[in-house]
Amino acid sequence: MQKQEFLELFEAATRAAKSSEVSRCIDAMNRLKEAPKSLACDVIYTTYIGKSFSVFIDHENPKIRSESKLLWDLWLMYLYATGSKQSRVLVKDQNPVKKTGDSKRDKVREILQTSLSKVANEVVNVEMKKRVVSCDPSIVAVSVESAMFKRLGCFMGPQKAKYRSILFNMGDSNNPDLRRKVLIGEINGERLVTMKKEEMGSEKIQMEVEQIKEKARFKEDNRIKMMCMLQSSSDMIMT
Numbered sequence: 001m002q003k004q005e006f007l008e009l010f011e012a013a014t015r016a017a018k019s020s021e022v023s024r025c026i027d028a029m030n031r032l033k034e035a036p037k038s039l040a041c042d043v044i045y046t047t048y049i050g051k052s053f054s055v056f057i058d059h060e061n062p063k064i065r066s067e068s069k070l071l072w073d074l075w076l077m078y079l080y081a082t083g084s085k086q087s088r089v090l091v092k093d094q095n096p097v098k099k100t101g102d103s104k105r106d107k108v109r110e111i112l113q114t115s116l117s118k119v120a121n122e123v124v125n126v127e128m129k130k131r132v133v134s135c136d137p138s139i140v141a142v143s144v145e146s147a148m149f150k151r152l153g154c155f156m157g158p159q160k161a162k163y164r165s166i167l168f169n170m171g172d173s174n175n176p177d178l179r180r181k182v183l184i185g186e187i188n189g190e191r192l193v194t195m196k197k198e199e200m201g202s203e204k205i206q207m208e209v210e211q212i213k214e215k216a217r218f219k220e221d222n223r224i225k226m227m228c229m230l231q232s233s234s235d236m237i238m239t
Helices: 003-018 022-033 037-046 062-082 085-090 103-116 126-133 137-152 160-171 176-183 189-194 203-238
Strands: none
Touching: 003 022, 003 037, 022 062, 037 062, 062 126, 103 137, 103 160, 103 176, 126 176, 137 160, 137 176, 137 189, 160 176, 160 189
């Protein structure tokens, strides 16, 4: 298969999807799966295909969505096997986040969406990448913000500091694990809202906090031991 044939197949699949010709669309996608790895990577790197894939992923027909997901995952596997940063071209463009009509709430949703959208380009593991790209940052952002609003009230209220803490930790470049866990559902909005500042921190910060606590416990244990020794010595003198 040559590059021109690959592009023609993709265009045929696109036309078939738009006209809801399911069998023709799936047939074209199946033929695209047969393309050599090197050809698929070359086309994805140098063309618009990655950004045009939403016509299949978001299609109303479940068969087209299912087959396109298989093709999507195959191409992701090819790209990540090369170790190239160009793999990010297959990450879907952000969908517009659902508005509430409240400018403050909508801003929080946008900030969360921006943070969650970073995850796809931060994950290296292929299997985790598949999980990540199947999640929609805009939907998760809405869910998280709704939980925040329900629990904390409005952004400008008495819980403003908590809002800022959550948004900071979600966007912190040194804290990719938190936003990944939120995006894939390991931490839902209700749980995130109740987490303490140190719980939301990066693994490095959590380790530092734990070390500080351990030192404090060690110091307190020594203080108690010393007091016991002094008390014991005092009792001996008294007797």
